[in-house]
Amino acid sequence: MGNREDLLDGARRCLLEKGYTRTTARDIAQASGVSLAAIGYHFGSKDVLLNEALRGAIEEWGDQIAAAMAAATPADADPAERFAATWANILDTFATTRPLWAVQFEVLAHIERTPELRGVFAAANRQARLGLAELFGVDAASLGPHRTEMIGAYLQALLSGTAAQWLMDPGGVPSAADLLDAVRVFSAELGPYATGARPAAE
Numbered sequence: 001m002g003n004r005e006d007l008l009d010g011a012r013r014c015l016l017e018k019g020y021t022r023t024t025a026r027d028i029a030q031a032s033g034v035s036l037a038a039i040g041y042h043f044g045s046k047d048v049l050l051n052e053a054l055r056g057a058i059e060e061w062g063d064q065i066a067a068a069m070a071a072a073t074p075a076d077a078d079p080a081e082r083f084a085a086t087w088a089n090i091l092d093t094f095a096t097t098r099p100l101w102a103v104q105f106e107v108l109a110h111i112e113r114t115p116e117l118r119g120v121f122a123a124a125n126r127q128a129r130l131g132l133a134e135l136f137g138v139d140a141a142s143l144g145p146h147r148t149e150m151i152g153a154y155l156q157a158l159l160s161g162t163a164a165q166w167l168m169d170p171g172g173v174p175s176a177a178d179l180l181d182a183v184r185v186f187s188a189e190l191g192p193y194a195t196g197a198r199p200a201a202e
Contacts, residue, residue, distance in 0.1 A: 002040045006032040011053035016099035020050060020106050047116060053123055054107065057100055062131055065089060080180060082137045087176035091158065094166045094173075101163045129153050 010032025014023040025046040029036045043049040073085045094101070111117045129152030133140065136155060138147040158179070166173045174182065 001039045003032075003034050006034050007039060007042060007049060008053050008056060010034070011049050012057050015050060015057070015103050020054070020103055021110065023050060047114075054103065058104070058124075058128075061093070061097055061100060062128070062135075065093065066131075066135055077159055079137065080184075081190075082179045083183070084176045086136055087179050091162075091166075091173065093178060094163065094170070098167070101167060105164065105167070129156055132156055132159065180188065 005027060010030075011023070011028045013031050014027045018027060025036055025039055028039065028046065028049065039046055039049055043052065050188075073082055095116065107117060107121070111121070126149065130140075131148050131152070132155040133148050133152035136146055136151075138151050141149070162173060162179075
């Protein structure tokens with residue numbers, strides 16, 4: 001790898017081992033085997049490097065989930081089967097991605113006081129929503145861009161909330177079947193879907 005890639009790899013390892021705020025430029029240089037000066041040359045600052053390394057780690061996790069789903073979900077699976085299978089795969093990853101979730105929540109705690117962090121993650125947020133919608137088999141062509149993104153936002157909220165619960169109490173997290181049942185019951189309570197209705201944004 002070149003120095004830039006070495007730095008990203010070292011920064012990612014430091015993020016997962018030490019966290020966002022405890023990682024120093026010297027830690028990254030030592031982990032990557034690259035000089036301190038190279039951080040400034042390639043990224044401008046340690047914070048820019050950490051932000052890019054974190055974004056890359058999150059994207060890689062998303063790609064792994066998508067690949068696992070493509071292999072595990074039957075092509076003829078109905079929406080309920082796909083929902084349950086996708087959640088089962090996601091829940092299975094929590095044990096191995098615990099450090100990644102922990103550092104994401106750590107970053108959120110600092111986002112109000114760090115405008116550059118807000119910019120980095122706000123820019124990636126819409127793409128993450130659309131990626132989740134695709135992962136769960138949402139028909140974007142028929143629903144339109146706004147509804148597709150809002151379904152992705154709903155799934156994103158469910159994912160983040162479930163991850164937070166897992167960090168606090170792994171044994172108390174609902175299973176994929178529990179989540180499917182909860183969605184079905186709550187949707188039934190909301191009443192029938194108005195097919196012709198469209199949100200104002202569209």
